[in-house]
Amino acid sequence: MLRVVVLVKVVPNISQLRFDPVKKTLIREGVKNVLNPHDERAIEEALRVKEKHGATVSVVSMGPPQVEDVLKEAYAFGVDNVYLLTDRAFGGADTLATSTALSLMCQKLGYDLVLGGKYSVDAETSQLIPEVSQLLGTTLLTNITKLDFISESTLLVEREHEGGYETFELGLPASLSVSEKINRPRIPKPQDRELAKQRSVVRVGANELSTDLSIFGSAGSPTSVKAVYDSSYARKPIIFDATTNPEKTISEALATLEQALKEKPALTQPQTEAQGDPSKRVWSVFLRGEVELQTAKEVLSRLSQLGYTAEAVFAEEASDDQVHSACKHGAKNSLVIPIRDSTWSSKAMAEGIAQAIRREEPYAVFFPSTVRGREVAGRVAAALRLGLTGDAVDLKPTLQGEIVQVKPAFGGNIMAEIISRTIPQLATVRPGVFEAKELGGGECPTKWLEYNPNTSEAIRFIKSRPIEYTSDLYHARFVVCAGYGVGSPEGFKAVSEFARSVKASVGATRKIVDLGWAPPHLQIGLTGKSINPELYVAVGVSGATNHMVGVRRARVILAVNKDPRATIFSSCDVGIVADYRVALSHLREGLRKIGQSLNPE
Numbered sequence: 042m043l044r045v046v047v048l049v050k051v052v053p054n055i056s057q058l059r060f061d062p063v064k065k066t067l068i069r070e071g072v073k074n075v076l077n078p079h080d081e082r083a084i085e086e087a088l089r090v091k092e093k094h095g096a097t098v099s100v101v102s103m104g105p106p107q108v109e110d111v112l113k114e115a116y117a118f119g120v121d122n123v124y125l126l127t128d129r130a131f132g133g134a135d136t137l138a139t140s141t142a143l144s145l146m147c148q149k150l151g152y153d154l155v156l157g158g159k160y161s162v163d164a165e166t167s168q169l170i171p172e173v174s175q176l177l178g179t180t181l182l183t184n185i186t187k188l189d190f191i192s193e194s195t196l197l198v199e200r201e202h203e204g205g206y207e208t209f210e211l212g213l214p215a216s217l218s219v220s221e222k223i224n225r226p227r228i229p230k231p232q233d234r235e236l237a238k239q240r241s242v243v244r245v246g247a248n249e250l251s252t253d254l255s256i257f258g259s260a261g262s263p264t265s266v267k268a269v270y271d272s273s274y275a276r277k278p279i280i281f282d283a284t285t286n287p288e289k290t291i292s293e294a295l296a297t298l299e300q301a302l303k304e305k306p307a308l309t310q311p312q313t314e315a316q317g318d319p320s321k322r323v324w325s326v327f328l329r330g331e332v333e334l335q336t337a338k339e340v341l342s343r344l345s346q347l348g349y350t351a352e353a354v355f356a357e358e359a360s361d362d363q364v365h366s367a368c369k370h371g372a373k374n375s376l377v378i379p380i381r382d383s384t385w386s387s388k389a390m391a392e393g394i395a396q397a398i399r400r401e402e403p404y405a406v407f408f409p410s411t412v413r414g415r416e417v418a419g420r421v422a423a424a425l426r427l428g429l430t431g432d433a434v435d436l437k438p439t440l441q442g443e444i445v446q447v448k449p450a451f452g453g454n455i456m457a458e459i460i461s462r463t464i465p466q467l468a469t470v471r472p473g474v475f476e477a478k479e480l481g482g483g484e485c486p487t488k489w490l491e492y493n494p495n496t497s498e499a500i501r502f503i504k505s506r507p508i509e510y511t512s513d514l515y516h517a518r519f520v521v522c523a524g525y526g527v528g529s530p531e532g533f534k535a536v537s538e539f540a541r542s543v544k545a546s547v548g549a550t551r552k553i554v555d556l557g558w559a560p561p562h563l564q565i566g567l568t569g570k571s572i573n574p575e576l577y578v579a580v581g582v583s584g585a586t587n588h589m590v591g592v593r594r595a596r597v598i599l600a601v602n603k604d605p606r607a608t609i610f611s612s613c614d615v616g617i618v619a620d621y622r623v624a625l626s627h628l629r630e631g632l633r634k635i636g637q638s639l640n641p642e
């Protein structure tokens with residue numbers, strides 16, 4: 042029988058978390074623990090496989106004994122076994138040490154399919170499944186949206202990446218992370234929840250997995266957190282009741298909004314005086330895909346401006362134009378690893394890059410934080426047992442000569458500065474956080490590196506299709522978000538058209554995504570996207586904490602809601618109490634001007 046292992050994490054309910062600015066820590070008192078919402082989807086998918094094809098489904102987690110009660114909920118969903126890796130030796134584990142423990146547990150249990158959520162909402166690295174896959178030697182795809190069996194040992198898998206959707210045939214054993222689009226998890230019946238409480242979770246200690254305890258916990262963790270700081274904006278809401286004299290009141294609200302946009306300072310991150318050491322070779326990895334190539338140029342520009350010897354590393358044969366462009370964006374050298382991969386094999390890419398790292402010994406290697414980039418980076422980190430920072434939004438040299446990687450965590454509640462004690466330092470870098478600047482003349486030496494392919498990955502590309510509705514929420518400077526208050530699918534369409542007319546990107550709450558009014562990739566919030574626009578306009582949105590965690594880094598928030606008691610009026614900068622249709626008709630001209638100044642092209 043098929044053996045499915047689901048890796049899950051118990052996380053704090055991050056919408057309840059607050060930052061203590063004095064102690065510089067998160068306030069955890071009174072915060073409930075929950076199953077990571079993305080992992081619930083992985084459990085659901087495992088159960089669907091079980092129902093269709095027959096399988097044993099085991100849930101595996103790592104954490105302190107207190108998380109057992111939350112883990113027992115997995116029994117209520119219908120899984121067969123629940124294991125908790127719990128031991129002092131596991132304490133303080135980073136992604137590598139966690140992946141090591143979890144993969145040893147998978148080996149102990151036996152597995153054909155390893156599933157997990159696309160990321161945990163507290164750490165947001167998306168690195169665990171790629172690292173586990175590398176340690177187990179399985180095939181890998183992340184962010185999958187569909188899963189079918191075409192034979193006993195072959196899957197047909199669709200995954201979403203930044204450029205659209207791709208379908209692959211994939212051999213078992215496989216490790217897969219699931220996107221939020223793959224399913225809606227079932228809601229367990231009350232009697233199943235009661236029965237689940239009676240069942241026990243099997244505890245597993247570190248010495249049941251290995252005699253070498255130095256591979257676990259803080260001892261086995263190359264990365265550490267150097268500092269954390271608050272990354273959300275403070276807001277003092279000013280509310281306008283436009284139910285009686287909408288034209289006049291909304292024009293006053295617009296004036297207040299314009300003032301807030303002019304005067305409210307942007308969040309600044311602590312800056313460093315240090316410069317990069319020019320004797321250090323630091324790599325920016327170019328992978329296939331528009332976003333991947335663009336991000337690699339952005340990183341090159343940043344590294345070069347910091348003073349390092351920035352080098353462009355092409356993980357496949359590169360065209361003259363690509364090399365030329367990399368040199369223009371600050372590369373001192375271009376290195377080409379001639380990997381021939383007609384499908385998409387993160388294993389081949391990672392193997393080529395790992396071989397190049399061993400031979401060339403760079404000081405740091407940066408990958409684009411995209412679906413493809415994270416697969417390759419996670420595999421490289423696990424193959425070479427290196428620390429990896431996921432989704433960095435800044436890179437800063439320190440006076441001690443390190444490169445600090447700054448990343449958001451806990452739903453954007455905090456920024457954490459991460460350093461790694463292993464060389465090369467590895468990080469994935471979020472697209473769009475640095476400017477791709479032309480810094481050089483376009484000529485730099487090109488070196489072809491050797492690549493010796495080992496075993497191939499059982500993966501075959503079948504087809505691709507473009508994304509149905511493009512909306513670049515991550516980079517958007519102006520977002521208009523529709524909530525359930527828009528009333529219908531037509532209401533959502535009207536708000537989308539309004540957004541387009543004022544040069545804003547459109548977003549949606551989970552409620553209207555669940556209802557099918559808006560596509561899932563527009564969802565903002567805990568289980569959707571965390572965004573950081575200059576202006577965020579919430580239309581018919583109640584302001585639930587699970588939604589608002591996604592907009593904490595929006596500089597200015599304007600809320601339109603007909604209910605004066607709506608929660609959003611306590612977490613916005615400017616609020617308008619009105620029916621949304623009335624409000625938008627009076628806001629159109631003013632917001633169009635703001636949209637024009639935020640997005641001049």
Ligand SMILES: Cc1cc2nc3c(=O)[nH]c(=O)nc-3n(C[C@H](O)[C@H](O)[C@H](O)COP(=O)(O)OP(=O)(O)OC[C@H]3O[C@@H](n4cnc5c(N)ncnc54)[C@H](O)[C@@H]3O)c2cc1C
Binds near residue numbers: 619
């Ligand atoms: C684990 C978990 C994760 C979640 N993740 C997310 C997430 O990522 N993103 C997310 O958005 N939610 C998420 N949710 C759901 C979230 O808790 C809320 O249920 C959801 O955000 C509410 O959506 P809404 O504001 O559109 O709808 P509602 O809460 O129903 O609010 C509609 C609002 O519209 C107003 N309104 C009605 N008619 C009008 C009108 N004509 N004009 C103006 N205003 C009007 C109402 O006064 C009301 O305030 C999550 C929930 C859970 C449990």
